[in-house]
Amino acid sequence: METCIGLVFYIETAVLALLFLLVVGVLISKCLGYLEFYRPRRRRRNYVDLEKSTERSIKDNNQVDKWIQNRLKLLEEIEEPYENQRIEIESLQEQLRRERTDKKKEVAEKEDALKRLSAIMSSRLKDGNPNIADLNDHNRPTKIGEQFSELYDNQWTDAYGAVQTCFKQEKKEPEIIGILLGILEQCFMFCKDKANTQLADVSDGVKILALVITKKDTKLQCDLLQRIKEERKMCAEDELPRYNEIATIMKEYFTAKETKADFLDDLTVIQFTQECLKLCWLMVIQDPPMSMVLKHTENAHDDFKAYKHRGKHVSFVVWPALLLEEGGSLISKGIAEFHE
Incomplete structure (x- = not known):
């Protein structure tokens, strides 16, 4: 009996469960059907809303474009006079630059002309006049005299x-x-001959050049010749004679005097000879050339200092006196040995 009751209970429970599931299934299907019914309508409504929004955006954009075009047109009208003014200003600035360039060129030409005139006047003033010294010249006669004394x-x-x-x-x-x-x-003597030959070669070269250009055989102007001499003085230290240029002359000279010339190969003697070459070159390119007193005269005491002994007469010259020019004023005294 109890078994039958339990079986009936289980059957009723199962039937109720099935009914519940059936009701739930029906409800779910109804809901799904409702959703499927409203989804197309919602989509159409959204599409319509989107079209309206797009139309409004297009309309607004057209209004904005129109506003922008109006403002651009207004801006162009405003900028036009300013553009004309800018072009005019640039033109005036370019004209000002040209005028400044022309003025600088004129000033430079004027200064150059004044420099050339000054150089010509200075050259004419110093031409053959050793008493006028250029204090900017490191190789002027007084400086050469100091180096000449230091050499001794x-x-x-x-x-x-x-x-x-x-x-x-x-x-x-x-x-x-x-x-x-x-x-x-x-x-x-070597430097003197070389300087004279060099100046003659340069003068002949300038004459030939002038003949080619002008087709006329003319004399070299004094101003140009003086300028050549000054340029040679400025480049003097770059054109110094070298020992090998005079080495053969030295050996021939001392061999002719029946003196062996082996001492000329000594380094100390070579250095002494090189310094003599340097100073002699600086002497002979002066205008006029400087001169040395290698032999004593009646006024020996005025030109020479005593070597070891003093006296009235000169025994031999040790070191020559240096003159500003041939027969000119004394730059530095020489050294001589005297006797009574």
Whole structure:
């Protein structure tokens, strides 16, 4: 009996469950049907709303474009006079730049003309006049005189010792001094000949150039010749003679005097010779050329200082006196040995 009751209970429960599931299924299907019914309508409504929104946006954009075009047109009307003014200003600025450039060019040409005129007047003033010195010239006669004295005080002493060592006891003091004086004299003569030849070659070259250009054979103007001399002085230290240019002349000179020339290969003697070449070159390119007193005169005491002994008469010249020009004023005194 109890078994039958339990079975009936389970059957009723199952039937109720099925009925519940059936009701739930019906409700779900109804809901789904309702959703399917309203979805197209919602889509159409959304599409309509979107079209209206798009139309409003297009209308608004058209209004904005129209406003922008109006403003651009107004801006163009405003900018037109300013553009004309800008073009005019640029034109005036360009004209001002041209005028400034022309003015600078005129000033530069005027200054250049004044410099050339000043150089010509200065050249004419200094032409052949050694008493007018250019204080900016480091190789002016007074400076050369100082270097000439320093050469005797320094390199001459070293060269004397080198020659004395080379000849040992074969040469006496006056003979050794005569050798060093001979080196200086040969350097001076070599530089003098080279300077004269160089100036003649340059002058001939300028004449040939003038002949080619003008088709006329004319003399070299004094101003141009003076300018050439000044340019040579400015480049003097770059055109210094070298020892190898005079080495052969030196050996021939001393060999002819029956003196062996081995001492010329000594480094100290070479350095002394090079310094003699340098100073002699600076002397001969002056305008007029400087001069040396290699032989004593009646006024020996005015031109020479005593070497070891004083006296009334000159025994031999040790180091020459230096003159501003041939027969000119004394730049630096020489050295000589005197006796009573």
